[in-house]
Amino acid sequence: MLHNAKDKYITSVKDYVSQFEENSFRKLASNDFNSWPSPREETWRLSRLGVLSRKEITPIIPNSKKKVSSVSKFTGSTIIRFVDGALREDLSSKLPPGSSLDILGEEDSLTCFHKFKDSNLKDHPSTNVSFSCTPSIVKLTIEKNISIGGFFEIIYEGGDENLSVHPALYIELKDNSSITIIERFNHLSSLIMPLQLVELKQNASMNSLKIFNDNQQSYNLSANCTFLSDKSNYNSFSLIKGGLFTRSETHAYLKGENCSLNLNGVYLSSKNQHHDLTTAIYHDVPNCTSKQIVRGVLGGKSTGVFQGKVRVAPDAQKTDGQQMSRAILLSENAIANAKPELEIYADDVICAHGATVGEIDDEQLFYLKSRGILEKKAKQILITAFLNDIINESVEESVQNFVFEEAELALSEIISKEI
Amino acid sequence: MVATQETIDKVNEVSSTYKYGFVTDLESEKAPLGLSEDIVKFISNKKQEPKWLLEWRLKAYKKWLSMEVPNWAMVDFPEINFQDIYYYSAPKTKPKLNSLDEVDPELLKTYDKLGIPIKEQEVLAGVAVDYVFDSVSVVTTFREKLAKEGIIFCPISEAVQTYPDLVKKYLGTVIPIGDNYYAALNSAVFTDGSFVYIPKGVKCPMELSTYFRINEQNSGQFERTLIIAEDNTYVSYLEGCTAPQRDENQLHAAVVELVAMNNAEIKYSTVQNWYPGDKDGKGGIYNFVTKRGNCLGKKSKISWTQVETGSAITWKYPSCVLKGDDSVGEFYSVAVANNAQQADTGTKMIHIGKNTKSTIISKGISAGMAQNTYRGQVQIQKSAKGSRNFTQCDSLLIGDKCGAHTVPYINQFTPQARVEHEATTSKISEDQLFYCLQRGLDTEQATSLIVNGFCKEVMKELPMEFAVEAQKLIGISLEGSVG
Numbered sequence: 001m002l003h004n005a006k007d008k009y010i011t012s013v014k015d016y017v018s019q020f021e022e023n024s025f026r027k028l029a030s031n032d033f034n035s036w037p038s039p040r041e042e043t044w045r046l047s048r049l050g051v052l053s054r055k056e057i058t059p060i061i062p063n064s065k066k067k068v069s070s071v072s073k074f075t076g077s078t079i080i081r082f083v084d085g086a087l088r089e090d091l092s093s094k095l096p097p098g099s100s101l102d103i104l105g106e107e108d109s110l111t112c113f114h115k116f117k118d119s120n121l122k123d124h125p126s127t128n129v130s131f132s133c134t135p136s137i138v139k140l141t142i143e144k145n146i147s148i149g150g151f152f153e154i155i156y157e158g159g160d161e162n163l164s165v166h167p168a169l170y171i172e173l174k175d176n177s178s179i180t181i182i183e184r185f186n187h188l189s190s191l192i193m194p195l196q197l198v199e200l201k202q203n204a205s206m207n208s209l210k211i212f213n214d215n216q217q218s219y220n221l222s223a224n225c226t227f228l229s230d231k232s233n234y235n236s237f238s239l240i241k242g243g244l245f246t247r248s249e250t251h252a253y254l255k256g257e258n259c260s261l262n263l264n265g266v267y268l269s270s271k272n273q274h275h276d277l278t279t280a281i282y283h284d285v286p287n288c289t290s291k292q293i294v295r296g297v298l299g300g301k302s303t304g305v306f307q308g309k310v311r312v313a314p315d316a317q318k319t320d321g322q323q324m325s326r327a328i329l330l331s332e333n334a335i336a337n338a339k340p341e342l343e344i345y346a347d348d349v350i351c352a353h354g355a356t357v358g359e360i361d362d363e364q365l366f367y368l369k370s371r372g373i374l375e376k377k378a379k380q381i382l383i384t385a386f387l388n389d390i391i392n393e394s395v396e397e398s399v400q401n402f403v404f405e406e407a408e409l410a411l412s413e414i415i416s417k418e419i
Numbered sequence: 420m421v422a423t424q425e426t427i428d429k430v431n432e433v434s435s436t437y438k439y440g441f442v443t444d445l446e447s448e449k450a451p452l453g454l455s456e457d458i459v460k461f462i463s464n465k466k467q468e469p470k471w472l473l474e475w476r477l478k479a480y481k482k483w484l485s486m487e488v489p490n491w492a493m494v495d496f497p498e499i500n501f502q503d504i505y506y507y508s509a510p511k512t513k514p515k516l517n518s519l520d521e522v523d524p525e526l527l528k529t530y531d532k533l534g535i536p537i538k539e540q541e542v543l544a545g546v547a548v549d550y551v552f553d554s555v556s557v558v559t560t561f562r563e564k565l566a567k568e569g570i571i572f573c574p575i576s577e578a579v580q581t582y583p584d585l586v587k588k589y590l591g592t593v594i595p596i597g598d599n600y601y602a603a604l605n606s607a608v609f610t611d612g613s614f615v616y617i618p619k620g621v622k623c624p625m626e627l628s629t630y631f632r633i634n635e636q637n638s639g640q641f642e643r644t645l646i647i648a649e650d651n652t653y654v655s656y657l658e659g660c661t662a663p664q665r666d667e668n669q670l671h672a673a674v675v676e677l678v679a680m681n682n683a684e685i686k687y688s689t690v691q692n693w694y695p696g697d698k699d700g701k702g703g704i705y706n707f708v709t710k711r712g713n714c715l716g717k718k719s720k721i722s723w724t725q726v727e728t729g730s731a732i733t734w735k736y737p738s739c740v741l742k743g744d745d746s747v748g749e750f751y752s753v754a755v756a757n758n759a760q761q762a763d764t765g766t767k768m769i770h771i772g773k774n775t776k777s778t779i780i781s782k783g784i785s786a787g788m789a790q791n792t793y794r795g796q797v798q799i800q801k802s803a804k805g806s807r808n809f810t811q812c813d814s815l816l817i818g819d820k821c822g823a824h825t826v827p828y829i830n831q832f833t834p835q836a837r838v839e840h841e842a843t844t845s846k847i848s849e850d851q852l853f854y855c856l857q858r859g860l861d862t863e864q865a866t867s868l869i870v871n872g873f874c875k876e877v878m879k880e881l882p883m884e885f886a887v888e889a890q891k892l893i894g895i896s897l898e899g900s901v902g
Binding site for chain 2: 042314315317327328329330331332334335336337338339340341342343344345346347348349350351352353354355356357358359
C-alpha cells in the first residue's frame, strides 16, 4: 500500500514505539496520535498544521556525542542542557543543594502521562507524540523549604532538518520552595514538541521565563501543563520570536486557594512567521488571582494569534481574573487575531478582558514629532516602550536586560523593514 | 447574602407565572407532519408561488439535507426531530380585510391579552402593524399611508406575487441559502414574513412594526423578512414577540435580510419575550435566528437593537457586512437569561469598505441556572483602511448557579484600523448596593435600579414607540430576577 507523506509521520511515530512493550506509556500515547488537528477544531482554527502532514519528518534518535553551540548568557547560572531532546548531564552544571534531576522510570512516566491526559491538553499533538518519542522524561525537583538563589538556565538545542525533537521536563516544587528558571529554545529541527509539567506545592513559588528562538524554518508546538496548590505562585513570561511557526500553549489549573498566576507573553513576528500564544486558566477553587498581559508586534507577512481562556468553576468565588492583549501591526500584510474568552460559572468574581489591535497611536506619534523627534525614531521609541512596559512588569529585575536585548534583536529586524 | 437569596426567591416566583401563556382557539389548516420535498412543494403550492421560488426552495432543501446541525454554540438541548414538526399552518379563513372590524374577534382578543390594542396603536402611536399570526399575515394597517410615499410594506408572500422582480433580486443575497443549517431550513420552508421596500430619497414617516405570534402547537415558525432601503432613505423596523405557554419545545428559525444602499439607514429593533419554558426549561421555545445586514452603499448604516428576555434557547447573531465606504454597523443588545434558559448571542461585524465603523454594546444578565454567552466576531479585511471598531460586553451574574461567557474573535488584516474590545463579568457591586440602601431604597429597588443602569446604554437605543413595550417586557424578566 502506498503511504502519503501524512501517513509517514504518524507511521514513523508508531514505528518508533514499536520496540516498546504494549503497556508502556509510549504505546498508549502513540495510540492517540492518528492525525494532526484539523482546522475545524476550534483551538487550531487560527493556527493550522496542514503543512506538517505534507512534510517528511521522523522522530530523532539523539546523538549523545553532539557538540553544543549555544552559550550561556549568564554568569553563575545553573545550566541544564537538552540536546536533540535528551538531557545531557555531561554538559550540565552541578545542581545546587536541595535540587535534583532524575530520569523517570516507566511507572513515574506513566503517572506523568496521565496527568497530561487528564488535562485539556490531552489531544494536543505534542502530548501524544512527545510522550511516544521523548528520549526520557526528566524531572527537576526542588525540596521543601529550599529557595534557590540565582537561577536555572535550561538550554534546548540540536535536532536537524526533517527530524522532530521531544524534550519532556517535569518540574516539581515542594512546599515553601522557590526557583527561577530561564528556558531557551534554540533548535534546528523541523519540528519541536516540548512538553512541560509543572507542579507547585503549597506556598511554592516559581518564576519562569521562556525564550522561543528556534530556527527560522522550525515548527515549535510547546505544550505546558501547570498545577498550582494552596498559596503557590507561578509567574511566567514567554518571548516568542523565532521559528517559522511557534505556538506556546499553556494550561494552568488553580487547584489550591489563594494562589496567584501571571501568564504574560510577547510575540515579535516578521517575514512569514506565525506566532501563537494560547493559554487556558482554570479557576477551580475560590480566592485565586490570575493576570495575563500579552503584547505583539507584527511586521512582514507575519501572523499573530492570541487565544486566552479563563474558566471560573462554579463555587470558585472571589476569583480575580484579568486579561489584556494588545497587538501592533506595522505592515500591510501582517495579520493579528485575538480570541480572549471568559467562561464563568460563579457570581462573586471580578473578571475582565480587553483586546486591542491597531497601528501605532497617532496622537502619541504626534506628541513625539511635535517635540522634534523624527518619525522613524518616534515609532521606535513607542514600540520599545510598548514592550518595556510589560517586560518591566513581568520579568525579574536581574534578567530584564537580557530580555530587553533578546527582544531588541527581533524588534530591530521588524523595524528596519517596516519603518 | 440576604439580598442574593431574596433575588433568587423572586426569580423563582416570577418564573412560574408566565404572563403571556395562553393558546388561542382557532381552526387552522396544516400541512402533514414532517419535512420532505413534497412538503416544500406543498407550501409553495399553497402560496401559489412562481416556479423560480419553488426551485429556490428545493435547492435550499437539498442543501439543508447535506448540512450538519451546528454544535459550536454553548447551548445544550435534546436533538430536534425535524420530522416531528408541522411546517405549515394557516388560519383557515384567508382574510382580505378592509378594516380591523372584519378581523376574527378571536384574534383581536389575543392581541388584547398581549396588551397590543391595535386601534389604540393606530391612533396614538401611528405605528403600522403587520401582524403575523402563525404563518399568514392577517391584517396590514397603514398600508395606504405608506403607499403614498411609495413605500412597500407587506407580507413577503404577497410581495412575491406583486413585486416578484424585487424579491427575486434580493432574496438570499445577504444570507445565501446554504449559509447555515437553520438558514437553509428556513429558505426551504419559510411561510411568511415582512417585506419592506423604501424607494430612493424617502424617509419612512413612521416606525414599521410586526408582531409575531407563535400559536399553532408543534408548528415551527419560519419567518422571512427582507428590507431594502434605496439611496438616501431611512427606515426603522420593530419586531416584537410573545408566545403562549405550552409543553413541547417549539422551533423558530427566522431569517432577516437587510440591504442598505448609499446613504441609507436601517434601524432594526427587536424585543423578544417568547415562552422560556418552566423552571427546568421544559417547553420553551428554541430560537435559532439568522439576521444579517448588508451595508452595500457608501455611508449606509445598519443598526441592530435587541432586548432578548425569552426563549429556552437563543441562537442569534445579527450581523453587519460593511461593504460600502464609510458605512456604519451597530449592535446593541440586552440578553436576560433566567432559570434554565440558555442564550448564545452576539454579532459579526465584517469590515470591507474604507473608513467603516462599528460599535458593539452587549449586556448579558444571567440568573437562576441560566447560561448566557456573548459570541462575536470583528473582522477587518485588508481593504478596510481607516476602519474602527469598539466592542464592550458586560455580564452580570445573579446567583451562584448561573454562567456568563464571552467569546470574542478579532481578526485584523490591515494595520490602518483599530479594534478595541473590552469585557467584564461581575455581580452587582456591594458598594453600589450599599450606596443605594444607605439612601433609603430597599434591596429590591436598589438592585432594580442598578440593573436598569447596567442596561441603559442599550435601552436608550430603542425607538420611542417601542420603549413602553420594551420596558414592560424586560421589566417582567428583570422584575423577577432583581427586584
